Amino acid sequence: MNRARTLAAFLLTLALASTAHASWYDDYDAGIAAARSGNWNVVVTKMTAAIKGNPKEGDRTRTYGAIFINYHPYYYRGVGYLNSGRYQQAIDDLERTSGPGPENLGSIGELLDRAKRQLASTSAPEPEPVRPAPEPTRPVVTPSAPAAPVIDPALRDRARSSLANANRKLQAAQQRRAGGSAQYQQAATLFNDASGRIGGVKSNDDLNAIITMAENAGDLADLATAPAAPSTVPALANTVPPAPTKPTVATEDVLDSYKPRLRRALQNYFAGEFGDASRDFEVLVRDLPTNGWIWAFLGASQYSQYAFEGEESYRAAALKSFRKAKSLRRWSGGLPDKYFSRRIRRAFNEVG
Secondary structure (H helix, E strand, C coil), rough: CCCHHHHHHHHCCCCCCCCCCCHHHHHHHHCCCHCCCCCHHHHHHHHHHHHHHCCCCCCEEEEECCEEEEECCHHHHHHHHHCCHHHEEEEEEHHHHCCCCCCCCCCCCHHHHHHHHHHHHCCCCCCCCCCCCCCCCCCCCCCCCCCCCCCCCCHHHHHHHHHHHHHHHHHHHHHHHHHHCCHHHHHHHHHHHHHHHHHHHHCCHHHHHHHHHHHHHHHHHHHHHCCCCCCCCCCCCCCCCCCCEEEEEEEEEEEECHHHHHHHHHHHCCCHHHHHHHHHHHHHHHHCCCCCCHHHHHHHHHHHHHHHCCHHHHHHHCCCCCCHHHCCCCCCCCCCCCCCCHHHHEEEEEEE
16 A cells, blocks of 8 residues: 555545533624624623623724724624613613614614614503493403514515525435435435424524525535445555665654544544544644634534534634634635535635
């Protein structure tokens, strides 16, 4: 076996990462993303966490290194309070903020006027009750049925479109004979769960959850691959491989203890066992902390956990791993599509 070629193949697929708690700027990013989709309770939660980590606003607030962001968490939390019916809290935040951040949800003056009008309408005194006439006739009050929740028709169409797109990706995976892979099975489970919910949605939040599940199912279907075919190349008789050079032999000796762990981590990743893959890559990062490939694969494993389970801490950890991978090497054209799904490559490219 050509040991130099084997080593090159391993070095090509190296990657590294470490688990980390979400920082204030990750909470800020997550809060802005929630504002775009109208999840106002999440906006309030994430912006409160960001303010706890960094209460000072600014148009150029430093996050780490030479990275600066337009940081106005009080603006977004004020909008979240306003849309959640907490008008006094909205007024307090909107009077404190110095301007909108990267996502403009309306001028501060207009938002403040709206919050004050709503607060005034809810705090207006009750009208004086009318004194009943002598021997009044008590009316029969028929309780009214509660108003049905308003469902956005465009959001429902988007949910159905997302399900159709995921179904096409599952069919494509079957056509390339990847139906037996772990990624395909996970994608099919998510798709079936999302399809079963579409007929009984009760709110726009239900539709947003279905869209997320369908998109995650499509990403997992893209990752599904058929089992590798056995090699049919016959061995060449009487062929003596060239003797390896001393640098090649030394490299093999130095990396020999890492190769079994790296092989196991990559096998778990490509088999869809993303939790095991994350733990394996976390062990490798302690020994090979400057390898950008290992950071990239760790970030991909963590982001895949986020895609499948929806746990925000996995996404925050993945973004930190991607930042580390970018700091260690240049990625011409981004992550290669033969190892990483489109959604992972997009998340990697969007990291500052």
